[in-house]
Each structure stands twice: as structure tokens, then as C-alpha cells.
Amino acid sequence: MKSISVLFALLFLHLSVFAETSNLPIIDMHLHSYSDQSYYVAPDEYGQMAPPTAEAHFEQTYESMRHHKIVLGVISGSSGSEELWISKDKDQRLLRGIGFSRSEDWRPQKFEQLVKDGKVDIFGEIGAFYAGKTLADPMYDPYLKICEENGIPVAIHTGGGPPETTYRGSPDARLVLGNPLLIEDVLVKYPKLKVYLMHASEMFHKEALRLMVAYPQVYADLGVVLWVHPMPMHYGEEFLKRAKEYGILERVMFGTDQMVWPHAIEKSIERLESFDFLTQVERRGILYHNAARFLELSQAEIDAHHVQ
Ligand SMILES: [Zn+2]
Numbered sequence: 001m002k003s004i005s006v007l008f009a010l011l012f013l014h015l016s017v018f019a020e021t022s023n024l025p026i027i028d029m030h031l032h033s034y035s036d037q038s039y040y041v042a043p044d045e046y047g048q049m050a051p052p053t054a055e056a057h058f059e060q061t062y063e064s065m066r067h068h069k070i071v072l073g074v075i076s077g078s079s080g081s082e083e084l085w086i087s088k089d090k091d092q093r094l095l096r097g098i099g100f101s102r103s104e105d106w107r108p109q110k111f112e113q114l115v116k117d118g119k120v121d122i123f124g125e126i127g128a129f130y131a132g133k134t135l136a137d138p139m140y141d142p143y144l145k146i147c148e149e150n151g152i153p154v155a156i157h158t159g160g161g162p163p164e165t166t167y168r169g170s171p172d173a174r175l176v177l178g179n180p181l182l183i184e185d186v187l188v189k190y191p192k193l194k195v196y197l198m199h200a201s202e203m204f205h206k207e208a209l210r211l212m213v214a215y216p217q218v219y220a221d222l223g224v225v226l227w228v229h230p231m232p233m234h235y236g237e238e239f240l241k242r243a244k245e246y247g248i249l250e251r252v253m254f255g256t257d258q259m260v261w262p263h264a265i266e267k268s269i270e271r272l273e274s275f276d277f278l279t280q281v282e283r284r285g286i287l288y289h290n291a292a293r294f295l296e297l298s299q300a301e302i303d304a305h306h307v308q
Pocket of ligand 1: 030125257
């Protein structure tokens with residue numbers, strides 16, 4: 001009888017902790033927007049299908065954000081898809097991440113104008129890896145200079161890509177280019193630049209940790225390492241355990257990289273909540289407070305997120 005009541009007490013405690021956390025705000029530093037032109041329908045690694053249309057994908061992503069109280073989410077995609085999503089962003093949950101798209105004609109002057117018009121919250125996701133480059137490539141220089149001068153954070157894809165990336169549309173991609181140590185020259189040249197390593201560098205998580213220890217301005221987001229495939233999930237768990245051990249967990253931010261699978265948002269939250277090596281305070285840091293600090297949200301904004 002005693003053990004049953006203890007069991008109930010533990011169950012209740014677990015439920016009450018979940019209820020307590022489920023109403024708290026979350027910031028997702030890694031989402032993708034799509035238009036009818038850029039959207040694709042495919043199964044995820046576990047066979048679960050993407051929504052049938054770009055419109056359905058937006059609706060499901062936005063509904064998941066509402067449901068999980070994701071008060072801010074950084075989107076990136078083509079400029080057309082971003083404008084479309086921003087126009088439908090009734091609750092003002094979305095932050096604009098402007099990256100490079102092969103189909104778009106990018107010039108530093110155009111980028112600077114977008115920054116001055118307040119249309120760039122984040123420079124990224126920068127998929128240099130897919131183009132066979134790193135952020136240290138000279139082509140990024142003028143953009144990084146503008147970002148540093150204007151306090152625009154840079155989001156760089158680190159780690160690898162899906163299976164057969166090199167054979168399917170990214171012939172210049174090489175796994176080694178996902179190593180975050182390759183961006184070290186950028187950190188030296190632009191010491192005030194705010195940078196985050198997307199996907200916590202996946203298989204290069206040790207290098208990410210080393211870089212973060214050496215350069216205290218560098219943050220990381222979790223991206224696909226919370227859900228996409230057992231291998232990156234293993235890297236992600238290892239990264240979090242070591243980040244805690246090395247005292248740099250306060251620079252780790254939640255992100256989902258939901259791509260065309262809105263259900264990845266819930267999977268990612270559940271995965272993070274399942275890590276019992278993290279305290280409740282540490283989980284809240286990852287889900288909200290570390291990103292709030294990185295984005296330099298005001299106390300008024302933080303307070304507003306907590307009463308919604
Ligand atoms: Zn991404």
C-alpha cells in the first residue's frame with residue numbers, strides 16, 4: 001500500500017512538473033518556411049509523411065507553436081516564403097532569418113538595405129556546407145561586416161546533411177566542411193559578431209564544445225540532434241552532457257529544424273524533457289532563457305512572454 005501511494009505521489013509530481021513547465025514560453029531558434037515553389041512532400045526518417053501542401057505545413061507548424069507556447073521562432077527560407085509567413089504571423093511569433101538562396105540574386109548592398117529596413121533578425125541559416133564552403137569563405141565577408149556593425153546574429157549550419165546529400169543536389173558538400181573549427185578565422189576577424197552553431201555541430205560536437213570554451217560569444221542550437229535520426233540524436237545527448245560538465249550549457253539554445261515535418265517540434269520538446277541529467281532550471285535555460293539572452297530581449301519582452 002505504501003509503495004502504491006509513493007508511486008502515485010511520484011506520478012503526481014511528474015505530472016505537476018510537466019504542467020508547470022508546459023505553460024512556460026519557448027524560443028525555437030531553427031525553423032524553416034516554404035512557399036508553394038520551395039515546398040516538398042517526403043517522409044521523415046521514421047516514415048511519417050510531411051503535410052500535403054505548403055499551406056497545410058504552415059498551419060500545422062504555427063498551430064504547434066501556439067500549442068507549445070513557442071513565443072518566438074526564427075524562420076529561414078526563400079525571401080518569398082518568409083514574406084508569406086510574416087504576412088500570416090498573427091501573433092508576431094516569427095523572427096526573420098535571411099540566408100542565401102541559390103535562386104536569389106544577393107548583393108551586400110541589398111542585404112544592408114534589408115537590415116536598415118528592419119527586415120533581418122538573423123543572418124542564416126547559412127548553408128555554406130551544402131555549397132562546398134565554410135563561413136570563412138571571402139564571399140561572406142561583406143555580409144559579416146554588416147552583421148557585426150548592426151548587431152545581427154549569424155546562424156551557421158554545422159555538421160553534415162541527410163544521406164546522399166552530395167549525390168542529390170549538393171555536389172560540392174563535404175562532411176569535413178561542417179567542422180565548426182573552420183569558422184575560427186571569422187571569430188578572430190569579427191570579434192563582436194554574434195554567432196550560433198546550428199545542430200550543435202552534430203558529429204563535430206567535441207569541436208563545437210572546444211570552440212565555445214575558447215570563444216565565449218559562440219552559442220549553439222540543437223536543431224536536428226533532438227529528433228531526426230538515432231545518430232545525430234546520440235551526438236546531441238553527448239553534447240548536452242559535456243556542455244553541462246564544462247559549464248557552457250548557458251549557451252545552448254533550443255531549435256527544431258522542423259523542415260517539412262511540423263511534428264518534429266513536439267518530438268524535440270519531448271526529447272529534451274526526457275533528459276533527466278538536466279535539471280528543470282537547465283531545461284528552461286535551453287528552452288527559453290539562453291535564447292532570450294542571445295537575442296537581447298528586454299525585460300519587458302521577457303515578462304510579456306511569461307504572462308501570455
Ligand atoms: Zn535548418
